[in-house]
Amino acid sequence: MIEIRNLTKIYTVGDQRILALDNVSLTVKKGEIFGIIGLSGAGKSTLIRCVNMLERPTHGTIFVDGQEITALSEEELRVARQKIGMIFQHFNLLSSRTVFNNIMFPLEIARVPKKEARQRVQSLLEMVGLTDKADVYPAQLSGGQKQRVGIARALANRPSLLLSDEATSALDPQTTRSILELLRDINRRLGLTILLITHDMNVIKEVCDRVAVIDNSRIVEIGDVLEVFSNPQTPTARSFIGTVINREIPVELLHRPNGDSGGKTTRLVRVSFIGASAGEPIISSMIRQYDIEANILYGNIDRVKDTPFGNLALELIGSPDMIDSGLTYLRNRGLEIEVLRSD
Numbered sequence: 001m002i003e004i005r006n007l008t009k010i011y012t013v014g015d016q017r018i019l020a021l022d023n024v025s026l027t028v029k030k031g032e033i034f035g036i037i038g039l040s041g042a043g044k045s046t047l048i049r050c051v052n053m054l055e056r057p058t059h060g061t062i063f064v065d066g067q068e069i070t071a072l073s074e075e076e077l078r079v080a081r082q083k084i085g086m087i088f089q090h091f092n093l094l095s096s097r098t099v100f101n102n103i104m105f106p107l108e109i110a111r112v113p114k115k116e117a118r119q120r121v122q123s124l125l126e127m128v129g130l131t132d133k134a135d136v137y138p139a140q141l142s143g144g145q146k147q148r149v150g151i152a153r154a155l156a157n158r159p160s161l162l163l164s165d166e167a168t169s170a171l172d173p174q175t176t177r178s179i180l181e182l183l184r185d186i187n188r189r190l191g192l193t194i195l196l197i198t199h200d201m202n203v204i205k206e207v208c209d210r211v212a213v214i215d216n217s218r219i220v221e222i223g224d225v226l227e228v229f230s231n232p233q234t235p236t237a238r239s240f241i242g243t244v245i246n247r248e249i250p251v252e253l254l255h256r257p258n259g260d261s262g263g264k265t266t267r268l269v270r271v272s273f274i275g276a277s278a279g280e281p282i283i284s285s286m287i288r289q290y291d292i293e294a295n296i297l298y299g300n301i302d303r304v305k306d307t308p309f310g311n312l313a314l315e316l317i318g319s320p321d322m323i324d325s326g327l328t329y330l331r332n333r334g335l336e337i338e339v340l341r342s343d
Contacts, residue, residue: 001161001193002028002051007060009046020046021057022217028210033187033194035208035225037201037240043217044197048163051195052084053077065160082110085154089166091146093138099149100125100134106156124152127189128182144175151182155190162186164196168203180206201240205229205304213237229304230274230336245302245309265320266343269327272336273301273310282333283314290326292318313340 009021021043028034038044049055051062053069061070069080093102103124107117125131128148138146147167154162164183168176184207187194198204204211204225211228213221215236221228229245232238271283287294294314301310316323327337 001030001032001065002026002034002195003063004047004051005061005063007047007050007062008058009043009050009055010058019217021050024060024214024217024219026212026219026222028193028195030193031187031191032209033183033196033207035204035211036195036197036214037199037204037211038197038214038236039199042214044199044214045165047214048165048195048197051161052081052086052163082106082157083159084161084163085157085159086163086165087147087150087154087167089169091138091143091150093146093149093153095138098135098137099130099141102138102149103152103156106153110157112157120156121152124155127155127186128152142175143171144178147171147175147179148182151179151186155186155192160193162192162194164194166198167196169198169200176203177206183207201244204240205244205302207305213240226274226304226307226309229309230272245300264317265323267316267323267339268297268341269314269316270338270340271312271314271330272338273312274307274334274336280333282330282335283312286326286329289329290318290322292316292322292326 004024004026007021007024008019011018011020024043024047036044036047046055050057051064053062053072057070061068063069064080064084067080069077072080094105097105100121103121104117107120112120122131122134125134128151130145130148130152133141133145138149141149150167168179171179180203183194183196186192187207196203196208208225210223211225212219213228213234213236215234221232221234221237228237229241232241283294283296286292294316296312297315298313299311301308303309316326318326327339331337
């Protein structure tokens with residue numbers, strides 16, 4: 001659906017050249033929800049604005065649904081943008097128009113026949129749960145309701161791609177959750193490709209299929225959301241994941257003095273559970289099969305989209321051979337093992 005090749009964007013401010021995007025390349029598959037996460041100033045807003053050519057890249061090419069939009073004229077772009085919907089952080093609604101007429105606005109610009117346009121608006125109001133707000137003005141709406149209007153307006157021309165520019169960052173957590181659920185529902189019902197940018201890893205965790213981490217104008221990591229959460233490869237990704245899932249073992253446990261182990265080996269390991277294994281009694285099965293004592297020192301469990309994910313810090317006590325066999329048993333059942341300390 002989206003293919004970005006060697007994208008560079010340089011802003012010139014007086015005599016100063018500011019590198020906003022540095023040779024960025026990525027592909028977004030049709031029908032997926034793809035997230036781009038980064039700190040303020042990392043380049044994520046510039047990237048999403050390049051996708052619909054609100055910002056023209058300095059170098060590089062962008063294909064959307066097979067069409068090279070970086071090669072289009074302004075007139076051709078106006079037509080192409082009708083198939084690229086966009087929702088914004090601050091809603092950008094027209095205060096003088098009702099909810100119904102805000103959603104109608106892009107259809108008027110596209111010169112959709114009035115009867116068809118009104119039917120389409122009514123259908124969109126039902127989709128976003130605002131049928132009873134059709135004749136209300138934006139000033140009378142909550143933040144979440146305004147964003148629902150923004151989403152309906154972005155869908156008015158039946159786009160194949162929806163861009164979300166920090167669409168939930170101005171909302172409270174409960175409202176954010178409801179908007180994310182709406183985006184997931186739209187993605188499933190319409191098969192709509194969604195590209196969203198955010199600085200909130202909770203947004204990525206809740207709705208995205210894949211994620212790209214952008215830092216200092218470059219993509220530093222990209223992959224399936226569950227893979228990135230379970231095994232982040234870069235300090236930037238680890239930092240973001242740490243805001244929602246604490247994978248770090250407390251320092252006092254890492255340097256905890258061992259008791260009398262009777263001459264046996266003690267190993268501190270981190271065990272990561274993903275998917276179905278998070279709900280299975282694998283640890284107790286290992287203890288029954290091998291002559292090992294296991295002391296659970298620390299643990300947590302969360303969900304990435306609909307998949308359970310968790311970590312345990314285990315202190316294993318036994319002979320080196322038994323511990324090795326036990327760890328092999330865990331690895332063979334799909335658990336990720338990291339030895340943190342061995343005594």
